[in-house]
Amino acid sequence: MIVMYKIGVVGDKDSVLAFKAIGIEVFPVFNEDEARKAVDKMAANNYGVIFLTEEYAAKIPDTVERYNNEIVPAVILIPSNRGSLNIGIERIHANVEKAVGVNIL
Structure with a gap:
């Protein structure tokens, strides 16, 4: 059986x-x-x-952390329309370091 996954975005109205x-x-x-609630429902x-x-x-680091070690869903952090807080890029650096053993970025 093939599972078709959906894609969604959560954030303030102007950003999404x-x-x-x-x-x-x-x-x-x-x-x-x-x-x-939206992330958990999705x-x-x-x-x-x-x-x-x-x-x-x-604002919800506990919820984001809960899905960090799950294959599905992938929670991808994006900047809002007000700009980036650099949280998303920090996660990418941490994941690369975990996978490769050193931060090559």
């Missing part, structure tokens, strides 16, 4: 609405409780990739 134009489901949230409903704005990732 553009994703709708390319066919990605958007979940605008207004606080960290809504963000946490994880339980066949979302293979969840884009989450860095702004909300910083």
